[in-house]
Amino acid sequence: MKFFKRSLRTRIFFSMIFLVLGASILIAGVTIIQYKDEAVAYQKDKLKRKEASIRASINYEIKHTTYEVNTKNIPWIFKDKIYELQNIHGTEINIYDLEGNLLKSSKATFFRDSLSTKMPQLAIEGLESSQSNRFVQYHNGGEGEDYQSSYSYITDQYFKPLAILNLPRIEDDGFVDTQLKSFLSILGQVYIVMIVAAILLSYFLSKYITSSLKAVSEKILTTRLDRKNKKIKLKDASEEIRSLVKAYNSMIDELEESAVKLARSEREQAWREMAKQVAHEIKNPLTPMRLSVQSFERRFDPEDPESKEKLREYSSTLIQQIDTMSSIASAFSNFAKMPAQQNEELNVPKIVKLGLDIFNEPYIYFETEAEEILAKFDRTQLIRVVTNLVKNAIQASEEKENPKIEVEVKTDEKDVIILVKDNGHGISEENKARIFEPKFTTKSSGMGLGLGIIKTIIEAFHGSINFTSEEGEGTTFIVKFPKIIKP
DSSP, rough: OGGGOOHHHHHHHHHHHHHHHHHHHHHHHHHHHHHHHHHHHHHHHHHHHHHHHHHHHHHHHHHHHHHHSSSHHHHHTTTTTHHHHHHHTTTEEEOOOOTTTTESSSSGGGGGGOSBOOOOHHHHHHHHOTTSSSEEEEOOOOOOOEEEEEEEEOOOOOOEEEEEEEEEEOOOOOOOHHHHHHHHHHHHHHHHHHHHHHHHHHHHHHHHHHHHHHHHHHHHHHHOOSSSSOOOSSSSSOHHHHHHHHHHHHHHHHHHHHHHHHHHHHHHHHHHHHHHHHHHHHHHHHHHHHHHHHHHHHHOOOOOOTTTHHHHHHHHHHHHHHHHHHHHHHHHHTTTTOOOOOOOOEEHHHHHHHHHHHOOOHHHHEEOOOOEEEEEOHHHHHHHHHHHHHHHHHHHTOOOOOOOEEEEEEEEESSEEEEEEESSSOOHHHHTTTTTSOOOOOSSSSOHHHHHHHHHHHHHHHOOOEEEEEETTTEEEEEEEBOOOOO
């Protein structure tokens, strides 16, 4: 239901409004029903009083009449008196005999033709079956003109029925309806004031209730593991909110402890990885140095006329490997300072070409979209990225009959793009997700740290590295980082 998906403040606000409106409608409904019941009771009581008053006058006339008291003489007893009673009590009067035939009416003679001279059969049966010797018939005249007719026996002094008294039209004078309308008008005004007050109260109360929750939610949204978080301090908060704040503050303490432990663990792990990488890189030049020394020891002949040339080649090989080890030590020193780096303005095609010059393989091809593409990068680290990717491509293409490695530099609207493509054995589907993981390698030697460190270097310059590969067809690595856009 959409209502329950709304904010707590909105739900509290509308719930209070609905509660007030519901209570108001219920009270108004009960009030109207009560007034209607009172109106019916009032009309019944009014009819009884008027009927009792007329019967008292009739009984007086019967008691003091000079005529013999019987049904036949009723018209003579009330010959003129019936009009007087009509004027006194403000209602018409009909008198029927016991069979329901009209004996005397207060209506003028010229109205007599339109007046039924026979009492309704329903009234005769109702009166005969009534234990109170009284029958009331309700009429709805339309257009709100409701009235009642009553029928009762006229008796002599010995309570013997003589005739039937009919009061044909006791009208509702509208007193109860007038009082009801007046009351509802006042009640409506009170309800309007109550609803306005309820809206204001609901607004401020819902705001007060949810303000503490809002403060807590804002703090939670700004909580970060990589920085110090402030604790929540609230005044005049409810017990439930205080419990929530206490739990949050406790979480902040635990979070800070976890952050410290995590940072320490990450530093230790980083140093372990760097140590492994240094060992990995140093191991590569040591092997040819060892082989060179052993070969020189076995084959060196002082009497050989080319001994000086061979000694020079041997020394050159050792110096080259020593320089490699020196560059590894420098790289280790630089890596220890990452992610801080030197942001130099470089001509990327030129630096990439410089990185490729150390390779002698004839199947390495270089292509650039433009002679000058500028970007902010560290010169040494960019060369390292290129050489490491090309070295991996060479190793992946060793078993190919016609190996081919293509290095291309191009641009798009925002980035420099370096592509290193080979036609080697490719990367299997199960290894694609792990290719940048530390210590993961598919080679028989090496520790699998090269691509992970390259990824770290590129991301430090707000770039990215991805690849596409098809097993048996080759692999393409795609390096992107922001270029300098000239105005």
